[in-house]
Amino acid sequence: MLADLRRPERTFTIRQLCNEFKATPRALRFYEDKGLLCPAREGLNRVYSHKDRVRLQLILRGKRVGLSLSEIREILDLYDENDDGAAQMARSLKKFRERTAALEQQREDIDGALIELHQACARLEQRLAEIRPDLLPRAADYDQVLRARLDGHADAVLGK
Template identity: 65%
Template sequence: MAHLAGITRDEAEGGTADSKAGAFTIGDLAREFDVTLRTLRFYEDKGLLSPRREGLNRLYSRRDRSRLKLILMGKKVGFSLAEIKEMLDLYDLKDGQALQMRVALKKFQEQIGVLERQRQDIEQALEELHRTVDVVSGMLRQKEAGAA
């Protein structure tokens, strides 16, 4: 999942940052990824992100930043947070990535099927709407011509 989202393994395994130079505030990530602070706290509550605390401040590591990028990519293509968490948790097992890759590949293939079915449904709905627009437009032209 990490490689497919444009994140290298090194970036995804950045670990917790030991200095402020490698850390991001909640505001930094919110601005960078155009999400709300509430969204980031929600992902933390769900166990998707694990910022460290310095007093009242949350400091996110490069690893958290990479995970957020993966979360948002997963959501964009239609995965649920539970599915995203499962894939991220598998990635954390560090089993040489074989298990994570098999699970992710299966989920990606399933999601492609879901999206293709949705696309077919959308295309069919658009065709029906275009036909309806043509019929209603013709009826409207007849009404307007008869009224003139």
């Protein structure tokens, strides 16, 4: 019973969480500094509970989707202030939607950049073909194109 690692009483050291989530101790302490985490202490040592672990998961997920730490903290705080949870959920939902919109915008920007790049590449290729065809891409570069095609993005980039 003492050995059941899945029981909610189980606690974690900083290193355990770091290993599990591929983070560094510095990062966890940093999150704590920023108020995103506040693990218990055993003397000086940090002791992370399951709740802390969940918070960390949320933090990392937030990071993956591009939220800043302060935005993540806002969301986390919402869950803590909890009255009944619903209001916070609504606000989180709002945050998520805003982020969705921002990401979609970023995607458009990237697409624009890709178009510019594609045009620039086309110009360069044409000039090179005229002047120094020997400098034009071969096997290695074909590789790149092929990989892009497999990714399925080439279609969009190359004129849909």
